[in-house]
Amino acid sequence: MRARTLGGANPWAVDIGLALLVQAAMTMPFVVPRAPDLPPATWAAYGLTSLTVLPLVWRRRAPFTVLLAVMAASALYELALDGPGQPLPYTGLVVVYTIAALCPARVRLGTAALLAVAVPVSVWLNTRSARELTFSLFVFGAAYALGRLTDARQRAARVEAERAAARERARIAREMHDILSHAVSLMVVQAEAGPLAVRRAPEKAEAAFDAISETGRDAMAQLREMLGVLRDGEDPAPRAPQPGLDALPELLARVRAGGxxxxxxxxxxxxxxxxxxxxxxxxxxxxxxxxxxxxxxxxxxxxxxxxxxxxxxxxxxxxxxxxxxxxxxxxxxxxxxxxxxxxxxxxxxxxxxxxxxxxxxxxxxxxxxxxxxx
Structure with a gap:
């Protein structure tokens, strides 16, 4: 139930919640005590940090544009301010994951080309160390791989849901065929025999008409059961079990009534x-x-x-x-x-x-x- 609720949550609410979570993570370097020799945690630096997080609210609507906005805000932070750094490029990782999970191949290819230039440039502006370059490439690659895995899992889930729906449609079609074909066939046979019975054996005619009525009522009851399953937005009502071996004598009796x-x-x-x-x-x-x-x-x-x-x-x-x-x-x-x-x-x-x-x-x-x- 919990998974179903999260899966059906409003996308805007999910993205706003994710942006707030990233904002909380990026706030940590500004609130923890800092050594005197480190750059000060100013309000201007914090405001620009928040500006890199804000585009995440639109990450699903325009992921590549959001990536460009995040990269531009991050570059401005690196070039114009000397504030606290971040242990991880949270916003970039979230957007790369989103692009890998949701975007077509051409957008993913463009993102990879952009990161191949932007990551080394960012490392050169920061520490110029091979260690940071290797780590940055690794975490962005991991975010991309996780996004592709998510896309594959969602595709598999959709395929399975479509197969399940097809199986259910086939099952309902079989049930409808069995119920209607059986009932209508018996009613037709009994109705055709009715006029002859009225002339030759009125007592048999009455039995034939009773059988027609009973067959029709039984078919309507079974159809109501089935249509109840198909109704959307209604609480499932208690339903009778499918007829089994115990119901065979009743089935045979209806057929015998048809002659x-x-x-x-x-x-x-x-x-x-x-x-x-x-x-x-x-x-x-x-x-x-x-x-x-x-x-x-x-x-x-x-x-x-x-x-x-x-x-x-x-x-x-x-x-x-x-x-x-x-x-x-x-x-x-x-x-x-x-x-x-x-x-x-x-x-x-x-x-x-x-x-x-x-x-x-x-x-x-x-x-x-x-x-x-x-």
Missing amino acids: LDVAYETAGEVRSVPPALGATVHRIVQEALTNVVKHAAAATATVRLARAPGRLTVTVTDDGRGPRGGASGGHGLVGLRERAAAHGGTAAAGAGPGGRGFEVRAEFPLDEGAGVRG
Whole structure:
């Protein structure tokens, strides 16, 4: 939380605070006791020292101009006044770091050329010693290197944030596809069967309309949950967990209400899987059954979950017309593969057993030591 607060602070406030900190450091030689043989700490010298610090407030808006202003004020201090010196060129180091972190290559190159002349000249005006020259080149080089490292870290953070946003968009797209495609497909099938049922079996028509209403309400509830996540500036409200394996019977009941006879088979202890995997299995079964309803012209389908040591297998088969054109490349199957891959698993689709019907098959590795009810 603290890092987030500092990262989102007003840049002006940060730069003013930094300038005040540098001013405090440069004030030290003026307030500590001085030997009688050293130059006096005058108000004029202190005022000009402060003038070298003031441009730091604009360091992010015009860093190269600020560097020129700092160098000009520092040169004036060296040439016109004989005041207390500073143990480090604080203002120059801050501006060089800023240029290295924020400016394009041409500005950085110009800064390096300028410093290659200014640093030796400054040393010549001060002590003319190789020791000071070496130290000055080292500290300015270190400030530049730190700025480049900061830029690299920020770039990496932006790339990771963009990747995370892309993953989240893909996840939301899959959820929206699964919810809407499943609900709309069932509602269309039930609505098309409604008029025929009204004429031949009114009691079935009432059940079909009830199923349409229930499917629509369920889809709206899930969409509200998802849209709540996307709202900005609102406190997160408590949300229901994603449907998992416990919700499969309800899902199959809705599909049966649409006229498809769905069988449900299990082998092994399939319920004790992590909740996230359970939610993925639920969505895979939902998408597979949606495709059966929309494309297969099937009378029956079978959902089978089988758990073997270290593995969970999910298959959805139907007795419909077999592989459909584009089935291997549609958004639905792409979403299934992405969901499976997120858990280290695989998903595939093709002709059913014996070449009859259609089958969706997904396999997931299981950590047998992490069995949790899903």
